[in-house]
Amino acid sequence: MGAMEGIAQGFQVAFSLQGILFVLIGVIAGTLIGMMPGLGPISAIAIMIPVTYGMEASVALIMMAGVYYGAVFGGSTSSILLNAPGISGTVASSFDGYPMAQRGEAGKALAIAAISSFVGGTVSVVLLMLFAPMLSQVAVSFGPAQYFALMFLGLTAISSLSDGSTTKALITATIGFMTATIGLDGQTGTSRFTFNNPNLMEGIDFLVIALGLFAIAEVCFLIIKRKDTSLSDQGDIGSLRLSKEDFKEMRGPMTRQSFLGFLLGVLPGAGATIASFIGYISEKRIAKNPEKFGKGSIKGLAAPETANNAATSGAFVPLLSLGIPGSGTTAVMLGALLVLGIQPGPLLVQESPDVFWGIIASMYIGNIFLLILNLPLIPYIAKILKISRPLLISLVIIFSLIGVYSISFNTFDLYVLLFFGVVGYFMRILNFPAAPFILAFILGGMMEQSMRQALTASGGDVMALISDPVSISLYVVSALSFIVPLIRTRKNRPAA
Amino acid sequence: MLKTMNQKVSIFLILLAVGYLYAAYNLKKYPYVPVDADAVPKVLGYLLIGLAIILFFDKSSETEEDKEKRDVPKKEIPIMLGVGGFIFLYIFLLEILGFVVTSALFIFGCSLFLGYSRHVMNAVVSIMVPGVLYVTFTYLLNIILPQGILPF
Numbered sequence: 001m002g003a004m005e006g007i008a009q010g011f012q013v014a015f016s017l018q019g020i021l022f023v024l025i026g027v028i029a030g031t032l033i034g035m036m037p038g039l040g041p042i043s044a045i046a047i048m049i050p051v052t053y054g055m056e057a058s059v060a061l062i063m064m065a066g067v068y069y070g071a072v073f074g075g076s077t078s079s080i081l082l083n084a085p086g087i088s089g090t091v092a093s094s095f096d097g098y099p100m101a102q103r104g105e106a107g108k109a110l111a112i113a114a115i116s117s118f119v120g121g122t123v124s125v126v127l128l129m130l131f132a133p134m135l136s137q138v139a140v141s142f143g144p145a146q147y148f149a150l151m152f153l154g155l156t157a158i159s160s161l162s163d164g165s166t167t168k169a170l171i172t173a174t175i176g177f178m179t180a181t182i183g184l185d186g187q188t189g190t191s192r193f194t195f196n197n198p199n200l201m202e203g204i205d206f207l208v209i210a211l212g213l214f215a216i217a218e219v220c221f222l223i224i225k226r227k228d229t230s231l232s233d234q235g236d237i238g239s240l241r242l243s244k245e246d247f248k249e250m251r252g253p254m255t256r257q258s259f260l261g262f263l264l265g266v267l268p269g270a271g272a273t274i275a276s277f278i279g280y281i282s283e284k285r286i287a288k289n290p291e292k293f294g295k296g297s298i299k300g301l302a303a304p305e306t307a308n309n310a311a312t313s314g315a316f317v318p319l320l321s322l323g324i325p326g327s328g329t330t331a332v333m334l335g336a337l338l339v340l341g342i343q344p345g346p347l348l349v350q351e352s353p354d355v356f357w358g359i360i361a362s363m364y365i366g367n368i369f370l371l372i373l374n375l376p377l378i379p380y381i382a383k384i385l386k387i388s389r390p391l392l393i394s395l396v397i398i399f400s401l402i403g404v405y406s407i408s409f410n411t412f413d414l415y416v417l418l419f420f421g422v423v424g425y426f427m428r429i430l431n432f433p434a435a436p437f438i439l440a441f442i443l444g445g446m447m448e449q450s451m452r453q454a455l456t457a458s459g460g461d462v463m464a465l466i467s468d469p470v471s472i473s474l475y476v477v478s479a480l481s482f483i484v485p486l487i488r489t490r491k492n493r494p495a496a
Numbered sequence: 497m498l499k500t501m502n503q504k505v506s507i508f509l510i511l512l513a514v515g516y517l518y519a520a521y522n523l524k525k526y527p528y529v530p531v532d533a534d535a536v537p538k539v540l541g542y543l544l545i546g547l548a549i550i551l552f553f554d555k556s557s558e559t560e561e562d563k564e565k566r567d568v569p570k571k572e573i574p575i576m577l578g579v580g581g582f583i584f585l586y587i588f589l590l591e592i593l594g595f596v597v598t599s600a601l602f603i604f605g606c607s608l609f610l611g612y613s614r615h616v617m618n619a620v621v622s623i624m625v626p627g628v629l630y631v632t633f634t635y636l637l638n639i640i641l642p643q644g645i646l647p648f
Contacts, residue, residue: 188532394607401587
């Protein structure tokens, strides 16, 4: 069967009445689960696996695609409306989404998120169809040295994540990296900075830090402003309708980040989180008005939303072509495929083209349904903002606490959450940006491991880190991404 | 001596880095490991000291907006500490009384403490939200939350 025939067959299955019904169920279930504190696409897919028992493989996969995209969108809503990102991939969406919601444009922010997600997801599915076998070869050629260079590129973006002092951004990033070193060392098994506390052996979970620095810190400000009724008194949550100018502003980031996000998603381990941060940062770097970022910029919201969705499709490249899951979500997806009796790998496209193309077609359909279903629901979802402040404060605290508890089942993590909430509050009042902390926490641990693996493999030869064209190119891009904004800032500085 | 807030913060950061470095130097070392577990922490510790020193001598002055951010009304401090106390109590009681009872008490008590005066609505939300969350997590998602004193 040729590729075109395969695609046609895939779409035929996806567009059947049964296919449409199950994608509908999947999108609704995924969105609801994704909105739950602490539950992201991984949990959503895992939870839905038992539901697919006995189903026809192609239909089950269509439902899974709906669950997947629904969960990613559901995660964005809590980021945008409450500044409480439930999963790491939606942290960057809160940088501009939350300020937009705060100034009464919650509907618009959610619409931008939905449309950007749709574009990112759809473009990347087309790219997946075209380049899956070829890109998988490139992805597996990435070794520890190349990953180190990639993480380094991510870290050079730290200065872009701060409006004010670069020193402060670097300080918070350093502390974020230091926090990532807590726990058992992956290479030697040394217990680092745990003070013999068994609860710290596995390190601190990302969610504890993200909810602490963002949601609990925000609660402190909500407490101070709890009598300010300006937001809840608004007659509306703002129109969902986007103007021509809004679309014009979204067009650039959506186009660029669809491609960049997809490429980053293809790399095993990079995934939606790094794609969303790099998407946000790269758009800020090239923006004409970078000062608008972090204050409710349309580009600042469209970029990470497009990138994280594009990356989620990109992550399917190594899964479908090589049978290697490159992210947590695709690992669970691999489990789901195996349960359905499908073995992903190089032979999948030859032996079961209907399944291969069926999965891709179902992702496309999942995206369309997500948009059709969620846009009308946005006014109801955004009503969260109209809840009275004292009640909203209590609910945000409960959601954060239970989100953390549901991943660790340990009350110690709740105390750590409270601690990071206090840290986040002080960081905000002292003008230390929280985003570099999160970025360094996520990238730092991976960067350290990649560097040490590369050096162990080369017997301690530092040149191993800079000896191949891919790494050198990444270092050059890193240097440029650090130097170019500095030159631009100097040029823009008025003469004394 | 410490005139600006940046200087006060930088002293705190230096103390934090020194403590971190002390712990890093006391990590167990292994022979024949090209980069041991203490290498990166040591670099990070010294980097933080360096950055804290730069911050100490940072001459950029604070804007009025920056100062305003720090200006928390004194009467709000006990309220914030009170909410912190509520959270502590919640964490302590969560596994004893169970998710539904503790959460219901927390939502009602905390909202009341923060000045929410619609008591009937408060009571309905306090019971409904934990109830729905408990049923969803425990029965639909198979994520077991503490049952506590309730029989289900």
